[in-house]
Amino acid sequence: QVQLQESGPGLVKPSQTLSLTCTVSGDSLSSGGYRWNWIRQPAGKGLEWIGRIDFSGSTIYNPSLESRVTISVDSSKNHFSLKLRSVTAADTAVYYCAREEFVLRGDIISFFDNWGQGALVTVSS
Amino acid sequence: DIQMTQSPTSLSASVGDRVTITCRASQSISTYLNWYQQKPGKAPKLLIYAASSLQGGVPSRISGSGSGTDFTLSISSLQPEDFATYYCQQSYSAPLTFGGGTKVEI
Numbered sequence: 131q132v133q134l135q136e137s138g139p140g141l142v143k144p145s146q147t148l149s150l151t152c153t154v155s156g157d158s159l160s161s162g163g164y165r166w167n168w169i170r171q172p173a174g175k176g177l178e179w180i181g182r183i184d185f186s187g188s189t190i191y192n193p194s195l196e197s198r199v200t201i202s203v204d205s206s207k208n209h210f211s212l213k214l215r216s217v218t219a220a221d222t223a224v225y226y227c228a229r230e231e232f233v234l235r236g237d238i239i240s241f242f243d244n245w246g247q248g249a250l251v252t253v254s255s
Numbered sequence: 256d257i258q259m260t261q262s263p264t265s266l267s268a269s270v271g272d273r274v275t276i277t278c279r280a281s282q283s284i285s286t287y288l289n290w291y292q293q294k295p296g297k298a299p300k301l302l303i304y305a306a307s308s309l310q311g312g313v314p315s316r317i318s319g320s321g322s323g324t325d326f327t328l329s330i331s332s333l334q335p336e337d338f339a340t341y342y343c344q345q346s347y348s349a350p351l352t353f354g355g356g357t358k359v360e361i
Contacts, residue, residue: 177299177342179351192350193256226298239305240346241289245298 132156134227136249143255148214152227152246153207160185160205165230167242168201168212170223182230183210217253224248257281257345261354268359272333276357278326278343287347290319290328293356294339302341303328333359
């Protein structure tokens with residue numbers, strides 16, 4: 131049973147860098163068939179996809195955040211990380227890490243089948 | 256970006272009711288559409304993938320249909336544990352996007 135757990139500071143000052151780590155247990159980040167994502171949700175609002183990394187280290191980001199985001203993986207520790215630079219109050223949200231399974235069914239379909247419990251990050255001085 | 260629009264944004268229902276939620280994509284996404292359920296303070300949970308495939312462990316009273324731009328999530332007989340917010344999500348192209356959510360309440 132795969133489990134994901136976010137960790138990192140719950141309070142970040144404006145203009146600084148938000149850093150979160152997602153530790154994965156029960157699965158290897160190096161295994162194929164999965165991509166590893168970050169998604170956020172401001173209080174009372176909907177879900178916003180931030181970006182993802184795959185087993186080869188290839189990344190893709192939401193263009194709305196791309197200039198400020200870096201997602202990286204540390205296979206030796208079986209975790210992947212999010213860095214969001216130059217944060218403002220608008221970046222205050224619950225941040226989720228999620229595993230995206232992709233399968234070949236004629237074409238490639240994908241879905242988020244496992245999520246972390248979420249980490250609340252508040253941007254405030 | 257592909258915009259996902261859900262309707263209604265909220266609905267009131269009773270136990271035993273049949274409930275239908277609609278999701279519309281701003282362009283055709285074939286059947287690259289997933290549905291999630293989220294309860295307060297919890298992470299979303301996958302219900303349906305590829306528009307109509309039921310995720311393991313999800314009760315059969317929940318179903319999905321549609322293709323192209325129009326999709327529906329149906330709950331045939333609402334149970335107390337079904338009161339939650341539901342989100343659709345397209346996996347057709349990046350950036351992956353979600354609908355705004357539909358809150359199902361008593």
